[in-house]
Amino acid sequence: MADTHLSHQNGRVAGPKHVVIVGGSLAGLFTGVALKTIGINTTILERNPNKLLDNQGAGIVAGGDTMAFFEKYNRCPRDVAIQSQKRLYLDPNGNIVHEEVMKQTMTSWDLVYYLLRANYDNVESGYLQGKKPTSWAKDTDGTVDYRYGCTVTGYAMQAGKVKVAYTREGKEEAVSGDLLIGADGPSSTIRKILHPEVHRDYCGYVVIRGTVPENEASPESKAAFIERFTFYHGPGVQNLTYTIPGINGATEVGKRLLNFVWYTNFPEGNDELEKLMTDKDGKRRRITIPPGMMTDEAWEMVKVRGRNRLPPQMAEMVQKSRNPFVQAITDVIAPTSVHENGKVILIGDALAGFRPHTVSSTSQAAFDVLMLVEVLEGRMDMAEFERRTVEYARKVSEMGKFIGDRSQYEERSLKEYVEDRNMMSTPRNKLEFPPWTQVR
Numbered sequence: 234m235a236d237t238h239l240s241h242q243n244g245r246v247a248g249p250k251h252v253v254i255v256g257g258s259l260a261g262l263f264t265g266v267a268l269k270t271i272g273i274n275t276t277i278l279e280r281n282p283n284k285l286l287d288n289q290g291a292g293i294v295a296g297g298d299t300m301a302f303f304e305k306y307n308r309c310p311r312d313v314a315i316q317s318q319k320r321l322y323l324d325p326n327g328n329i330v331h332e333e334v335m336k337q338t339m340t341s342w343d344l345v346y347y348l349l350r351a352n353y354d355n356v357e358s359g360y361l362q363g364k365k366p367t368s369w370a371k372d373t374d375g376t377v378d379y380r381y382g383c384t385v386t387g388y389a390m391q392a393g394k395v396k397v398a399y400t401r402e403g404k405e406e407a408v409s410g411d412l413l414i415g416a417d418g419p420s421s422t423i424r425k426i427l428h429p430e431v432h433r434d435y436c437g438y439v440v441i442r443g444t445v446p447e448n449e450a451s452p453e454s455k456a457a458f459i460e461r462f463t464f465y466h467g468p469g470v471q472n473l474t475y476t477i478p479g480i481n482g483a484t485e486v487g488k489r490l491l492n493f494v495w496y497t498n499f500p501e502g503n504d505e506l507e508k509l510m511t512d513k514d515g516k517r518r519r520i521t522i523p524p525g526m527m528t529d530e531a532w533e534m535v536k537v538r539g540r541n542r543l544p545p546q547m548a549e550m551v552q553k554s555r556n557p558f559v560q561a562i563t564d565v566i567a568p569t570s571v572h573e574n575g576k577v578i579l580i581g582d583a584l585a586g587f588r589p590h591t592v593s594s595t596s597q598a599a600f601d602v603l604m605l606v607e608v609l610e611g612r613m614d615m616a617e618f619e620r621r622t623v624e625y626a627r628k629v630s631e632m633g634k635f636i637g638d639r640s641q642y643e644e645r646s647l648k649e650y651v652e653d654r655n656m657m658s659t660p661r662n663k664l665e666f667p668p669w670t671q672v673r
């Protein structure tokens with residue numbers, strides 16, 4: 234579809250000189266770091282009014298492409314993840330009813346974010362363990378510009394460039410680039426402009442998430458969750474709990490966190506959903522109740538639900554968690570990633586907001602950017618980029634719907650839940666792409 238095939242001249246990249254990235258979370262930062270490394274100048278426009286995004290303090294399962302990205306682009310020599318050694322399945326009483334040896338890498342959103350900020354625009358933090366980002370600078374790096382408090386409202390094509398309009402402190406401003414990358418998440422403004430017909434739909438359940446320092450857990454919970462990836466399935470409930478890095482990304486034993494991810498049904502229109510999704514300021518939020526914004530009444534309701542519906546170790550995590558937050562589970566996917574003849578590209582959650590059961594959202598963002606670099610360095614054309622990113626998005630999106638609906642709305646055997654989970658762990662290069670995923 235697109236003609237943007239960028240060629241090399243004298244071994245250097247000939248193509249876009251300046252790329253505008255909308256969204257300064259993980260997908261936007263993956264893009265910024267990779268493009269900086271290959272000598273392309275970037276501007277990131279992030280609507281959040283603060284210099285740094287708020288840490289939600291939760292875990293990320295670091296899939297193959299996330300780790301591949303860090304191996305290729307991370308200049309900070311420190312651990313990015315910790316390993317879980319086994320998968321466990323619990324029954325309602327907390328007994329282990331199934332276990333398999335399976336290594337998996339777990340990290341935290343904040344560690345990934347701070348490492349990317351250090352690599353992109355030299356942000357210093359405790360996550361760097363005393364390393365100085367300025368010492369990694371290379372003469373060949375592209376320039377960087379992270380602008381926060383900038384809400385993108387639209388774009389226009391002008392003489393082969395993309396002019397991106399945004400508001401900052403009530404004033405209208407604009408910046409032009411050779412390419413626009415829409416990395417603005419599952420409620421993407423860029424996607425809404427391109428595909429107003431696409432909606433983000435609530436799936437009838439939420440995920441309640443939080444962490445507990447490993448040293449505050451009971452011996453039973455330590456045995457169930459430390460360096461384990463532990464599941465429970467019950468009627469309308471799925472819980473998974475695992476170990477993630479602690480404060481400043483600490484990976485040492487005793488300093489880590491136990492992270493729970495608890496899916497539980499709250500049908501649309503139900504009073505309990507209204508109570509849960511109305512924050513301390515009385516505002517009904519559609520998608521997220523961030524840490525610290527749940528009302529005491531809603532939190533009591535959640536804790537009672539945990540005591541009644543979860544195995545004791547998982548109910549304990551809910552009771553002991555200090556900063557829980559809630560996300561409504563939604564489905565959204567754009568028809569394609571490449572637009573405006575290869576000048577406007579959607580990546581990450583802006584392309585497809587997966588259900589978190591897929592544990593693939595961060596990997597998708599990393600994969601999309603690894604593919605984008607293939608295009609910008611002339612090893613792939615844009616049509617191939619579109620094929621790969623869209624097929625992956627369609628496939629994983631459907632896998633997430635399949636396992637999510639089976640888990641929340643059907644009574645399946647433990648064997649089937651184990652098979653669903655193992656299917657979700659298929660490495661990307663082993664996935665099969667049936668005709669309905671394919672891009673012609």
Ligand SMILES: Cc1cc2nc3c(=O)[nH]c(=O)nc-3n(C[C@H](O)[C@H](O)[C@H](O)COP(=O)(O)OP(=O)(O)OC[C@H]3O[C@@H](n4cnc5c(N)ncnc54)[C@H](O)[C@@H]3O)c2cc1C
Nearest residue numbers: 256258259260280289291342384385417418422581582594
């Ligand atoms: C603050 C924050 C904390 C998170 N914490 C976790 C976590 O703990 N665990 C986890 O698994 N996942 C977390 N996520 C989600 C996770 O980052 C993503 O699912 C995944 O990494 C892909 O991210 P993304 O960059 O495509 O989308 P997102 O992470 O949703 O990022 C999109 C970014 O675009 C910005 N944006 C949106 N619209 C505009 C606009 N019009 N103009 C400018 N900027 C705009 C948003 O403010 C946001 O920073 C978090 C996301 C955010 C934003």
